[in-house]
Amino acid sequence: MSSVSSQTPRFVRIGALLGVVFLALPIVGLLKRVAWSTLWGQVTDVSTRDALRISLYASVCATVLALVLGLPLAWCLARMQFAGRRFVRALVLLPMVLPPVVGGVALLGAYGKTNGLLGGVLDRLFGIQLTYSLWGVIIAEAFVALPFLVLALEGGLRSIDTKYEEAAAVMGAKDLTRFMRVTLPLLKPSLVAGVMLAWARALGEFGATITFAGNIQGRTQTAPLAVYTMLESNPEGAYALSFVLVAICVGVLVGLRDRWIGGASE
C-alpha cells in the first residue's frame, strides 16, 4: 500500500491529463491534415526547400552567435558582482517577454539601414545592409534566442562547485585551460540544453524575423514564414512543411532524451 504522501490526488491527475491532451491535440490535428500522398512533392518544392535551407542555416548561425555572446554574459551574471547586474539580467530577459514583432521593430531601430543607430554607420562605412538579408534573419533569431541560452548557462554555472576549478588552478591550470578542461565538461548538460532551447527558439522565430528581415522567398523566408505564407495559397504545402518542422524538433528531442531531458530520473 502506498503512503498518503506518495498518492497523487485525482484532481491533479485529471489536470495533468487535460494538459497532455491540450498539448497533443494540435499535433494530432496537424498530422491529420497532412496530405501524405503528396508530402514528398510538397517538401521538395523549390520554395519549401529554400525555406528549410534558410531556416536550418540561419538557426544554427543564430545559435552560434547567441553562444558567443551568451556564454560570457552568463559567466558574468553567475560569477561576478558588479554594479548594474540586475539591470543587465533584466535586459537579457527582455527579448523573452517582448512581443517578437516589437523585437523586430527594436532591431530596425538599432540596425536598420536608414534610421538604425548602427545600421546606418554599417551601410555608410562598409556597405553592409542587415535588414532584408540573411544576416538580418540570423540577427533577429539570435536576439530572441539569446535569453534561453543565457538562462540555461547561468543556472549551470551557478550549480558548478568552484572547488573543481580551484583544484585545477592549484595544479597549474591557467584561466583558459581551466575553462576548457574543467568548467566546460561540468557545464556540458546545461550547455547542450541551452543550445537546444536557443536553436529551437531560433528555428521557430517569426515576428522579429518578418519585421526586421522581411519575407523574401529564397533570401529571408524561413520555414515558419513560408508556412504562414502558404497557408492561404497552398495549405497542403503549409501542412507538409509544418510536419517537417515538427519531425525535426521531435527528432532532436528524441535524440537528446536519455542524456539531457529527464533521462536521469527515469
Place this chain on the structure above:
Amino acid sequence: MISLHGTVAVGEFSRQFSLDVGNEIVGVFGANGTGKTSLLRTIAGLCPLGEGELIANGVMVDAPAKHLFVQPELRNIGMVFQDHSLFPFMTALDNAAFPLTMRGVKRNAARKLASEMLDQFGVANVAQQLASTLSGGQSQRVAIVRALVGSPQAVLLDEPLSAIDDESRESVRNQIREHLDRLAVSAIVVSHDRADLDHLCSRIENYTR
C-alpha cells in the same frame, strides 16, 4: 620553504598565524574552527592573506601591503583537498595525470607516470574508472597521487587519511612519507588524527581556538 606571518581571513574567520616550514613535514593539529583548512587554502593561493606576508618556495607570493598576489597556478604547490575534489567526469588515471599535463608533460608520458604511482598507492585497478564512481578511500588515494605526481615544490595535505580504512592506513602513511622524503620539499599535513601526524611529521603545530 614556506613562511607565513600574518592574518588568514576567510569570510567571518580571521586568525593570526606565524609558521615557517623548511624542507620538512610539519603537522597542523587542532579542533574544528581553528583555521587549519583556511591556512592551507591561503598558502595555495585560493584565499588572499588578510595582512602580512607569505613566502612559498623562496618567492614572496602574497603581501597585501605591497599589493602582491601570485595566482595559485603559478605557485607550484601540490594539494590534497579535504573532500578530494577529483574531477568527476575524468577517470582516476586522468585525474592523477592532470598536474603533469599542466606542466607540459605529454599525455602518454603523464599517464604512464600517473599509472605507476596509482599502482604504488594500490589503486591501479580503478585507473580507468570515472572518479565519480570511486569509493571514499580510493578517491582519497587518487587525490594523494594527484598532489604528489607532479613533483611540486611544496605539498599541502588536508586530512589526507580521513577516508583510508585502518587496515591500509599504515601502508598509505608510509607511501606518503616515502614520497615526501624523496621530494624533499616543504609539506604541511592537517589532521584530526594525532597518530597520523606523529607518524608522518617531523614536528607538529598545535592550534587551539
